[in-house]
Amino acid sequence: MDSSPMDNRRLSTKDFVYYEIKKQVIENVLKPSQSINEIKIASELGISRTPIREAMQRLEIEELIIRLPNGRLKVAPISIQEAKEIYEVRGLLEGLVAREAAIRATDSDLQKLQMFTNLIVEAAENDWRDDVVNYGGEIHSFLYQLSGNYTAVKILKNMNDKISRYRRLGPKDSTTRSKEAAHEHKQLTEAIVERNSGKAEELMKLHVKNSLGAALDSIPNYISEYGE
Amino acid sequence: MDSSPMDNRRLSTKDFVYYEIKKQVIENVLKPSQSINEIKIASELGISRTPIREAMQRLEIEELIIRLPNGRLKVAPISIQEAKEIYEVRGLLEGLVAREAAIRATDSDLQKLQMFTNLIVEAAENDWRDDVVNYGGEIHSFLYQLSGNYTAVKILKNMNDKISRYRRLGPKDSTTRSKEAAHEHKQLTEAIVERNSGKAEELMKLHVKNSLGAALDSIPNYISEYGE
DNA sequence: TAATGTATAATTGTATACATAATTATTATA
DNA sequence: TATAATAATTATGTATACAATTATACATTA
Numbered sequence: 094m095d096s097s098p099m100d101n102r103r104l105s106t107k108d109f110v111y112y113e114i115k116k117q118v119i120e121n122v123l124k125p126s127q128s129i130n131e132i133k134i135a136s137e138l139g140i141s142r143t144p145i146r147e148a149m150q151r152l153e154i155e156e157l158i159i160r161l162p163n164g165r166l167k168v169a170p171i172s173i174q175e176a177k178e179i180y181e182v183r184g185l186l187e188g189l190v191a192r193e194a195a196i197r198a199t200d201s202d203l204q205k206l207q208m209f210t211n212l213i214v215e216a217a218e219n220d221w222r223d224d225v226v227n228y229g230g231e232i233h234s235f236l237y238q239l240s241g242n243y244t245a246v247k248i249l250k251n252m253n254d255k256i257s258r259y260r261r262l263g264p265k266d267s268t269t270r271s272k273e274a275a276h277e278h279k280q281l282t283e284a285i286v287e288r289n290s291g292k293a294e295e296l297m298k299l300h301v302k303n304s305l306g307a308a309l310d311s312i313p314n315y316i317s318e319y320g321e
Numbered sequence: 322m323d324s325s326p327m328d329n330r331r332l333s334t335k336d337f338v339y340y341e342i343k344k345q346v347i348e349n350v351l352k353p354s355q356s357i358n359e360i361k362i363a364s365e366l367g368i369s370r371t372p373i374r375e376a377m378q379r380l381e382i383e384e385l386i387i388r389l390p391n392g393r394l395k396v397a398p399i400s401i402q403e404a405k406e407i408y409e410v411r412g413l414l415e416g417l418v419a420r421e422a423a424i425r426a427t428d429s430d431l432q433k434l435q436m437f438t439n440l441i442v443e444a445a446e447n448d449w450r451d452d453v454v455n456y457g458g459e460i461h462s463f464l465y466q467l468s469g470n471y472t473a474v475k476i477l478k479n480m481n482d483k484i485s486r487y488r489r490l491g492p493k494d495s496t497t498r499s500k501e502a503a504h505e506h507k508q509l510t511e512a513i514v515e516r517n518s519g520k521a522e523e524l525m526k527l528h529v530k531n532s533l534g535a536a537l538d539s540i541p542n543y544i545s546e547y548g549e
Numbered sequence: 550t551a552a553t554g555t556a557t558a559a560t561t562g563t564a565t566a567c568a569t570a571a572t573t574a575t576t577a578t579a
Numbered sequence: 580t581a582t583a584a585t586a587a588t589t590a591t592g593t594a595t596a597c598a599a600t601t602a603t604a605c606a607t608t609a
Contacts, residue, residue, distance in 0.1 A: 142563095142565090143371075143564065144562080146592090151378065151382055164591050181417060182470070242406050360559085369595070370561090370593095391560095391561090393561080
């Protein structure tokens, strides 16, 4: 689907830079609104500006960095407005994906899905909150595969990249939210296993909506520091 | 919002090439699956390869052109699968936009919307089918503005670019479809004027769904020629 | 004739050099 | 001291040069 760093073909310099800087932006090593200097990155990585520029342009189009009117680059600032917009769109597209998955999944796919669900429920029961987040991500990714809608999935992956910055800025999910999330995934899986695509879509939309609160809670403290 | 060719700031060479090639792809001057040669374009336009490459990369990310495993570029092939995916996603996002517009529009916005609607209805009555398409586009763009959801709008604009290739490959809308489309816009506007956001969303989703058929009808004849 | 190997040409990937624009530092002046 | 003008510096935008990869043409051989 996407040419990923796991491909066999050796990574071009441009792609290496792309994944490297993207990682630093997502993990907030490069802070929101921090300015970026092509020459500095080039000398740090020991390569020329050409592949840097191409990697930066890709990140710019994906809106992880922005270009000011004077041509200078900086890490995209965070904004509550953007977070809300993303969650609105994401809810619709995750819903679409869940609906399609409920229709298209094979029986063996459903078994795999139930396995993930058992894991996330177990993690929640033991308050392994990181695991809840990780298994949740696995479930979503698995549904992406099943959906067969490349267009929707590509958009979702980009939005997930952008969202993860926000989530990492804030504190972990609370125990309460963690248990809720696991429960929501369990209900969702049940709907999919029942091939109830409409219900799956609605449950997924609700799940995304519920997630927004957790993501937003922590932003206001950071917006003054890193916002635009 | 998007840096467009209408901006005051002089266009960089890169952006000039981007808009130029994008236009040619959208208008099928460059045919689907046709191969693209950086050097040839550079000499035709009388500029170096550097801005060509950056423009091509942007078009590649936006999926108007694709890069083969060997690095060669070609115009993105058309596929029924892609068209269907786009219309599914587009239906959801246009629905979101219509819903938000119904909530956020000022009274003066509503007047403007009704003016557009009168124009499209008049065009349909006179069987000015090109005008119906154009006013339809104006209405959608206007709702984008009103929605206040930059994230959704950016995705929609990209999808519209991709779709327009398909529409231009086929014949014009039939008189029947043209009249239907005008009627759908009229109903939609009424819902928005009534501030009935839920109804607006549903009518818009339906409108997009109905449009798909017209866009798909003509594709099979072309897929063998330009498909992948 | 078909398949394989090799030389050549063409194309893309990256580095470097230069041009242009923006920022910062410096000086001149009120 | 504050401000404006100007020079110096730094960054980005584009062109050119070179390296690495891929495609093509042709010869050789089974």
